[in-house]
Amino acid sequence: MIQDNGTSVAINYPLQATSQLFVYRQQQTATGDGQSSIYGYRDRNSQNTGASYGQNGSNTGVTGMSFWGDDYSFGVGGWNYNDFSRTGGVIGAEINGQYWGSLGYKAASTVTYGVYGSNAMGSGTGRGLTAEQQGAGGGFVGGMIGSWSRGEVMGAVSSGEMFASYNLGPVYNSGYSADLLPAPSRGAGERAPAYAVTSPELKVYDSGLGELTGESVFVPFSATFVDMLGDKPVVTLTPIGAPAQLYLKSVSVDGFTVVATSPQSGLSFNWIAVGNRVDAAATRSLPKEVSQASFDTQLRNFMGNEGDTRNVSTPMWWDGQQLRFDAPPSKPRVETTLPQQ
Incomplete structure (x- = not known):
């Protein structure tokens, strides 16, 4: 059933004042998987490689655009009650699901993720160093910082068969480092910390x-x-x-x-x-910003929680000479014109 009042269109559902087009579909389980309410399918008569990652340089099956970047406005949205597991708000993947990423994801363990990515085979024969492995679960490139993570209990955990982490460049800790070794004198299965010897010089x-x-x-x-x-x-x-x-x-x-x-x-x-x-x-001198006692607090304020709408995170940027924790200079933008009628 299609309804059209000249302003809005609804399919299989009453007209909605909040949507130009509203489509409702009650999935029939007997039909099988792969169902959707709206399906956008892109094809071409000859190869079109595109020009950029921008709106006018990319070719997509479905496009959503929010002309004004108002607070809480997005080009495309995906939401889910996530009642069960292996479910999320949005997914992007290779057509057969060999590698994929999801936003607003709830895993089989019932742990929820803002962003979850996978590029590893799930079968038991596809894990470990004895099998061919390709791809990365996630990658981040930034002009000022590549990535950061903050947890209320733990900040980051990494695991790997060859190694768990590898750093290119100096590493600074505001705390201490320790290796965990078996300590049977403390009880079965207990471990004890072994701390590294430190020095003011290398x-x-x-x-x-x-x-x-x-x-x-x-x-x-x-x-x-x-x-x-x-x-x-x-x-x-x-x-x-x-x-x-x-x-x-x-x-x-x-x-x-x-x-x-x-x-x-x-x-x-x-x-x-x-x-x-x-x-x-060849040891580098300690960066001036890092040597300041206030640096830890500044980093914590930068790593804010956007889910906390009562507080605003502190900006952090590189001015070409040093790290800054004030508002970066604004860059005027010219909004493109609306599509022609």
């Missing part, structure tokens, strides 16, 4: 156990440690078992020579060597 260290028979011995560093050293390190010795008069005759980037004031027979000693890393000279 250092590398190694340690070991040596043995002295006679008056002197040369202790070589491992090849890996030598590769990491920028210059000769500081070495500390500690004899084991009994007091002994030992001293370092020489230290180089290859190792060190230990000398006893009197001949020894199987004297064991511990040693630790600490030196500047080979790339210490």
